[in-house]
Amino acid sequence: MTKSPERSVAKEFLKEVLKGIVASNPVFVLVLGLCPALAVTISIDNALGMGAGVLFVLLGSNIIISLIRKITPGLVRIPVFVVVIATFVTILSLVFEAYVPLLYKSLGIYLPLIVVNCIILGRAEAFASKSTILMSTADAIGIGIGFTVAMLLVSIFREVLGTGKLVVFGNTVFSIPVLSESPLAFFIMPPGAFLVLGLLLGLFRCLGVLKSE
Amino acid sequence: MSSSANLVTIFVGMVIINNMVLTKFLGLCPFFGVSKKLSNAISMGAAVTFVMLMAATVTSVIYNYILVPYQVEFMNIIIYILVIAALVQIVEITIRRTNILLYNALGIYLPLITTNCVVLGITLINASNNYSIVQSMVSAVGGGLGFTLVLIIMSGIRERLELGETPKSLRGLPIAFVIAALLALAFMGFSGLL
Numbered sequence: 234m235t236k237s238p239e240r241s242v243a244k245e246f247l248k249e250v251l252k253g254i255v256a257s258n259p260v261f262v263l264v265l266g267l268c269p270a271l272a273v274t275i276s277i278d279n280a281l282g283m284g285a286g287v288l289f290v291l292l293g294s295n296i297i298i299s300l301i302r303k304i305t306p307g308l309v310r311i312p313v314f315v316v317v318i319a320t321f322v323t324i325l326s327l328v329f330e331a332y333v334p335l336l337y338k339s340l341g342i343y344l345p346l347i348v349v350n351c352i353i354l355g356r357a358e359a360f361a362s363k364s365t366i367l368m369s370t371a372d373a374i375g376i377g378i379g380f381t382v383a384m385l386l387v388s389i390f391r392e393v394l395g396t397g398k399l400v401v402f403g404n405t406v407f408s409i410p411v412l413s414e415s416p417l418a419f420f421i422m423p424p425g426a427f428l429v430l431g432l433l434l435g436l437f438r439c440l441g442v443l444k445s446e
Numbered sequence: 447m448s449s450s451a452n453l454v455t456i457f458v459g460m461v462i463i464n465n466m467v468l469t470k471f472l473g474l475c476p477f478f479g480v481s482k483k484l485s486n487a488i489s490m491g492a493a494v495t496f497v498m499l500m501a502a503t504v505t506s507v508i509y510n511y512i513l514v515p516y517q518v519e520f521m522n523i524i525i526y527i528l529v530i531a532a533l534v535q536i537v538e539i540t541i542r543r544t545n546i547l548l549y550n551a552l553g554i555y556l557p558l559i560t561t562n563c564v565v566l567g568i569t570l571i572n573a574s575n576n577y578s579i580v581q582s583m584v585s586a587v588g589g590g591l592g593f594t595l596v597l598i599i600m601s602g603i604r605e606r607l608e609l610g611e612t613p614k615s616l617r618g619l620p621i622a623f624v625i626a627a628l629l630a631l632a633f634m635g636f637s638g639l640l
Contacts, residue, residue: 323521341574342570342571342574422634424630425627426627427624427627431621431624431626431627434620435620
């Protein structure tokens with residue numbers, strides 16, 4: 234019986250994480266953060282790098298904003314949030330530039346654009362500014378993983394159809410014989426991104442409709 | 447002569463070839479959110495173009511005369527976002543004092559422009575291309591007009607689409623994405639223009 238309060242906290246923590254991944258998935262349910270979800274999903278490596286970046290910034294900004302939520306005046310809270318987020322994005326881009334220069338180059342301007350990603354400011358305003366540090370951390374982990382999973386889904390379709398093979402960190406996982414010789418380059422190009430995300434949204438909505446009936 | 451040809455290249459490139467929405471995926475939230483009615487699309491496009499021009503001018507002055515000489519380019523993200531937030535606030539106050547009709551027309555869209563990736567995007571694109579101040583201004587106006595153009599086309603299509611029959615699970619956003627895919631495909635036809 235002595236362990237029950239801890240266990241309930243752990244349970245709530247886990248519930249918050251799971252909520253971010255499935256029930257309020259940032260891309261497929263909330264339809265936020267579309268710019269990176271479409272722009273960098275050319276390859277799985279890019280999607281993973283971007284997902285890790287967003288997770289880091291979200292975690293940092295959610296924790297700091299939750300810490301300072303009682304001393305931030307309501308009138309200037311948005312500028313304060315934006316500066317906190319911009320600081321973490323600057324740290325992230327310096328780290329990427331130093332340790333993974335190839336990824337840094339291929340993400341290009343979409344790395345600094347994490348600052349204006351609606352997911353991060355949205356979570357700061359809707360969740361972290363009203364919740365405890367522990368719950369804000371859970372929320373950041375859930376939403377960050379949910380975002381990464383969504384980008385991975387889009388990028389798997391685009392990479393397999395657009396190049397005919399699946400390459401993760403330089404290792405070829407599999408390649409489809411005919412498709413890799415004459416790939417459907419349409420899916421690597423910008424229109425393919427819109428089409429894949431649109432059809433995936435439709436598919437999930439269709440599955441949701443089936444479940445409710 | 448060569449510099450004015452260069453400006454034309456930048457302008458045309460930003461309007462149709464490297465369109466902010468369809469090839470760079472910037473400003474998608476207003477693109478899908480505001481493009482339901484033609485009149486809203488025009489107001490939003492005008493407001494964004496204006497803020498883009500102001501932001502590009504101010505940030506390129508800061509970049510060329512402060513950040514580069516003192517070698518603190520890594521600070522550009524924080525400085526740019528503060529400049530944009532301040533500019534949007536100033537524009538909002540100025541319009542409210544001088545032209546109340548325009549203020550009412552733009553009203554709700556103005557504060558949202560701060561977090562619009564088109565504005566931060568254009569300042570970062572200008573910085574990464576090392577554009578001069580005049581080149582930055584031209585590319586900002588081109589990017590803004592390109593954004594407005596696509597917003598207007600999209601709202602025209604979506605006004606018609608309201609009347610058509612769409613499969614239940616594709617209604618709303620999914621079909622808008624599919625239309626955007628077809629539009630992007632059409633715009634790729636311009637890629638050999640320059």
